[in-house]
Amino acid sequence: MRYYALCAFILAGSTVLSGGSAQADERAIGAVDPRIGTGGAGHTYPGASVPFGMVQLSPDTAMTDFRHSYAWAAGYQYGDPTIMGFSHTHFTGAGHSDLGDVLVMPIAGDVRLEPGDAAVPGSGYRSRFRHATEVEKPGYYAVTLDDYGVRAELTAGKRVGWHRYVFPQGKPAHVLLDLRPSIYDYPGKVSWARLHVGADGTVSGCRMTRGWAPGRVLCFAMRFSQPMTARTLYNRETNVPYRGFKGPGYQPVDHDAQNGRALEAVFDFGALKAPLLVKTAISPVSEANAIDNLTREGAGWDFDARHAQAQAAWEHALSVIDVQGTPDQRTQFYTALYHVMLAPTLSTDASGDYRGPDYEVHKANGFDFYSTWSTWDVYRAQQPLLAILRPDLSAQFVRSLVVSAQDSPFGLLPVWAYQGLETWCMIGYHAVPIIADAYLAGVRGFDADAALKAMVRSATYGPYGDLADYMKIGYVPIDKEAEGASKTLEYAYDDWALARMARAMGKTAIADEFERRSRNWRHVWDSKTGFMRARTTDGQFHTPFNPAAAAYGSDYTEGNAWQYSWYVPQDVPGLITAMGGREKFTAKIDALFDARVDPAIFRNVEDISGLIGWYAHGNEPDHHVVYLYDYAGQPWKTQQRLTQIMQTQYALRPDGLAGNDDLGQMSAWYIFTALGFYPVAPASGEYAVGRPFVSKAVVHLGNGHAFTITADNLDDAHPYVGAVTLNGHPLPRFFLQQKDVLAGGELHFVMQATPQTK
């Protein structure tokens, strides 16, 4: 019920939602609102999955042309008037995209074979819907498809998506299956597809798409709770360079298989008296594996039991942190925690088979293989958070990364991978800090030597991102490789993380070598302009230089000099010195936040959003910056800016995320920040302390200990930290050691109205 009430606020344009006077549902999952992020730039999906599940079964409102698709990266935009159907795979919060596999649409009455125009009701199979009919909960989604009068409910298991459709009385019920559309659609994306109806009524198939991960194969197996009365399989392809001869396959047929690029099927069920259930398993490996996944995990036809299982899985997952706070605070917090637990996603079939970056099928022995690795985003806070909350999962993640490198034709750790395949999106070798941070946080259960070997390989493979020149001259020359400034900075941090792990393992030579490399940030520091800048091979800084300029493929990655010049998390003191000392350093951060910036300047770089001055909270490069005041002895400024960021960049609205959630990174930033600390330099073993945003939180660490955060006097009138103690002892600096967190204990804040400037 709460959701409907919230909805009214949203439609009225309320900025911050009040959660009401009483919580009907005391459980963590009752506080989650999956609508947050489904509007604006959040790019999250509202549909059903289990934590880190293979299936993300969610409504798609548009799968648009790839030239205008950024906003539809999760298939759904809250402002859209129609639903195309329910597809089984989605990224959560990505900036680029793909997926939207195996689109299903329940239809009552006449069937149209094209999705049609959202602005023209009845022009296609898509249906209008009203938000008042939607129910969004972790692991559950429901909506009424108004054009058909069909009530649709979705839930999910690990590898199986469950649909329950109630059709209006007396109208013929159909299920349309469309294997053509994809998120980020474009001509020829589906290279080949197959669709097969087995003798037992199981519908199965695969499609190969040439999308973000080229040559991706996604297979599925689908069963219905009631027998089909008829079926028609279509090959709807037109206008291809070479079509060959027209066989009967290009006509609608009622037979058992179709192969082609543009397959679609309509399954008829006649007038139904009971709900129709559909269960669909997917597999990134094979059709046989999809059938096996369905058989092993999709027994029976009890939708409610499956829904209860999904809820229980979420309640278990979210119970790692008990938060006290207002309903709004709890909703914001648990929705963020929910978003943190959507990726990486399971990519192992029930049999243990998985597909690796070599496109081959491998067997995962003794672990689950996870993929969906947006490493550039999640190494910052999402993976460090899971390393302490869920070391059991973190170990599986690390094993997945390491076997990926072993399976890689290049021997490289994932950069941006999903369903096992590599996309080479973004920069850096940030699987390195993910592994190093996990190792230093005490995560075990993986072969550290093999991991270190893969890390070194990733950090020394010359053809990747011009590491060849980086290793030779200490920076990535902009005349040879785009985004040379940001690449140099991020490589240097990754090198430092690698050195940290090598040092901890006693591999001194490796540690020394990569520590040396971690100082390479200095090669792009221009003391004259006071910014990090790209250099050409001859050592000159790249000109002309405009610290405000940002463009894809420029000197920086999704950012400008203002945004990127802070990226030395491994040596903030060094950066402070370079920038002329503490005074100048903090004045420059102030200037970052206080600048008057016309957001239109970034209209060509979609990812830069959530602006406060130049500071862009909607993208990752500045996520650590607000905590840098701590290093310069001005923690009250960190506290002040955090209040400003939390108030302006997160809200209980569909567009309540200021930028892409980025596979949980935006949300992980929220969780850490709400708890009062943040990993500025993952793998450092240290957190910078900010200010808490909840009055009490008990963090049930994966190691069995509990770490409790409490805050006295916490309210909007008391946004500053007056005192902070760890287990009763005052913290000497605004930093917290990871070992102290892992040991369990209490971090106690006393909040006050004014900054504590000493």
Add this chain to the structure above:
Amino acid sequence: MRYYALCAFILAGSTVLSGGSAQADERAIGAVDPRIGTGGAGHTYPGASVPFGMVQLSPDTAMTDFRHSYAWAAGYQYGDPTIMGFSHTHFTGAGHSDLGDVLVMPIAGDVRLEPGDAAVPGSGYRSRFRHATEVEKPGYYAVTLDDYGVRAELTAGKRVGWHRYVFPQGKPAHVLLDLRPSIYDYPGKVSWARLHVGADGTVSGCRMTRGWAPGRVLCFAMRFSQPMTARTLYNRETNVPYRGFKGPGYQPVDHDAQNGRALEAVFDFGALKAPLLVKTAISPVSEANAIDNLTREGAGWDFDARHAQAQAAWEHALSVIDVQGTPDQRTQFYTALYHVMLAPTLSTDASGDYRGPDYEVHKANGFDFYSTWSTWDVYRAQQPLLAILRPDLSAQFVRSLVVSAQDSPFGLLPVWAYQGLETWCMIGYHAVPIIADAYLAGVRGFDADAALKAMVRSATYGPYGDLADYMKIGYVPIDKEAEGASKTLEYAYDDWALARMARAMGKTAIADEFERRSRNWRHVWDSKTGFMRARTTDGQFHTPFNPAAAAYGSDYTEGNAWQYSWYVPQDVPGLITAMGGREKFTAKIDALFDARVDPAIFRNVEDISGLIGWYAHGNEPDHHVVYLYDYAGQPWKTQQRLTQIMQTQYALRPDGLAGNDDLGQMSAWYIFTALGFYPVAPASGEYAVGRPFVSKAVVHLGNGHAFTITADNLDDAHPYVGAVTLNGHPLPRFFLQQKDVLAGGELHFVMQATPQTK
């Protein structure tokens, strides 16, 4: 040696080659000249295969743009100056094409990565060559690649192609592998490919192409006799709609795998002192199966032994007929017999796996699955010839056809299929007469009931070629379906063949029904114009009508009214009556042959060639026509025209075939005709008698009997049959019963100078 001698004649433009005074090689294979058909419109390939083998390893001189590729359907044209490389799959004599998989080129010295321009030496990896260096024998091909000084030899096993390369001293030896080119190449044909170098040096991979059979997957496994010193794998793709992010995969890499659309590899071997052997197995199923095929069939490194095996296989296959004649006669005859035995091709892996028209992998139990079915061509003479020569193979062919129907999403027998997949090319359901003819020729070892069921299904599936209307109104209406006239004629014949088999099986109802349908030819007979003509749904003949007009998609299939109006092989007496009796009938055949026709009229229909008047020997629809004089009581005209056709349409030259060999049909016509009889209506159990072109032939029938043809006084001065006896008894008519052939015996001709007009 003989080949070099022949070559000189060819270069001198000699029309008919003299075989020399003495045969050095008395064996049948010594008489075969695989160059015949490799120039002009023959479209045969000169390379190495075993009878009906899966591998056709042959040089490609061009794999051209699909808009201008007809002449290069076998990858090689005799007049071309350069060789691009040696690929492992080729059709023999096809009019449309595909294949050219797994192109290999040995290179000494510098490596260029593009094939380059044949007119610009050194512009690419292709090499000039001279015919004087070529050796073509069944199962063996050799050539010197002049640009590299590399001597290349090829031979083949069933599933393995063998290469032996001798590199010039002191130059670095390389093998280039290009997975991009195909025959009938066009943009985007390769949907996806994979290339992998195993730890043991085995190179394997697959590619999916969207060609004639869309979604075809062809895999391979390759081993080298000497270790590589280095290797570089390339992804050479440019300019695709969505390329994604550039990873190191788009740069040449020395690692173990590549995946993409445009893969290429260069394997380096340093300066070699011994020949380099390359062995490559293919599989239409999987990479693992290709490796398995190579392991099971490709042991060791004895090229000469493999060559000897291939020779032995051919000698065994060709020994089914012993022919006496001049060297020229023997060369013409055995080359034709060789061409008859190149297709269909083995499409079962060593494991028994094959891919069916549903694109799924099936297991062949107790038989080998063969594909490459150009049914429109080969049902006429090639399959009827093999049914009596090789009933053992014919049974396997029929089983392959029947399981194809069982595996088909539509339940249909192959139309034009290869590697198990359907292309829907050409018209009719001519697998029906192939099976019926085999059954009536006594071929057993297949499930006749299952076969009949598939035949009926193929003949009654409404969506195929407008069978729906054909069954309703008795003809294919041209306003609904192109080529309605020829489709009606051929369906009617197929129906008759089906009825013949059903009758023999005692299935009276089916026999009656299809006998009735076989009279449908009358629905397209226009007594007013005296031609077979298309009708519209309303029963009117299609206008305007021009009996000379021919175009793709017109009223006729690769022909005009003159060429198609004879197609009632199942009821020639009925046709004679329709045409106004014997006089008018034979006068009209005379008019067919004697017309003065400008070949330019057919410039838009490539397949119509080999013209004598309107008669087109280079294409199939008229192949039976010359024998129709027999039915009208003028066998001497059959004899006269046969002499004319044999003298003008077959020659010992690369362009010695007047049209596409069409998977052995042109050559099978030659074999039957040279023996003195021809199956005008396959499945009739009857042959029309012509005149022999060899003085003695012993046909070793598959049933163990021998059927001997002898001809007294046979020479150019005695082209007419004076007398003909079967086992000493005069033949009452110029027809021969198949049962008499199968029983063994002797058909004896006495030739004379003048026609025996009574």
